[in-house]
Amino acid sequence: MSQGEIVLLPRVRKCPRREGFNVFRVNGVTYENAFKSLADWTIKKIFNCRKCKIELGLFEHSDIEKKEKLVWIDLFKCEDYYYDQLKELQIDETKNTKQSKKYHKVQSEITNIRNKIALDQIKVKIKAKIKKKGMLI
Numbered sequence: 001m002s003q004g005e006i007v008l009l010p011r012v013r014k015c016p017r018r019e020g021f022n023v024f025r026v027n028g029v030t031y032e033n034a035f036k037s038l039a040d041w042t043i044k045k046i047f048n049c050r051k052c053k054i055e056l057g058l059f060e061h062s063d064i065e066k067k068e069k070l071v072w073i074d075l076f077k078c079e080d081y082y083y084d085q086l087k088e089l090q091i092d093e094t095k096n097t098k099q100s101k102k103y104h105k106v107q108s109e110i111t112n113i114r115n116k117i118a119l120d121q122i123k124v125k126i127k128a129k130i131k132k133k134g135m136l137i
């Protein structure tokens with residue numbers, strides 16, 4: 001089989017919301033990867049779930065062969081937005097001893113951000129549900 005034929009083989013992947021399967025082809029289109037936390041990954045395909053219509057991104061690891069993930073883009077954006085901030089805080093966390101005031105300040109900032117991410121993700125999930133209902137009416 002030639003390289004071209006392999007590329008055209010359809011792939012079957014389950015939606016991260018567990019709402020049905022998607023069959024698609026990766027056709028060599030390059031997408032801009034603006035996700036800070038997925039800098040080592042390449043976007044192979046962006047498409048909407050056939051069943052629930054959410055936007056999905058198929059990522060393949062740039063170095064590790066066959067390592068891929070299917071990401072619910074809007075949901076992932078919520079955590080990616082805080083990537084730099086969280087990374088810095090986690091570095092601060094290791095620099096300070098557990099007894100210090102700074103350590104506790106850093107801890108509460110991390111908790112704050114995690115809560116914000118969780119809240120943003122709930123909003124995305126609610127939005128997706130409303131959107132789906134809207135389509136059924």
Ligand SMILES: [Zn+2]
Nearest residue numbers: 015019049052
């Ligand atoms: Zn879906």
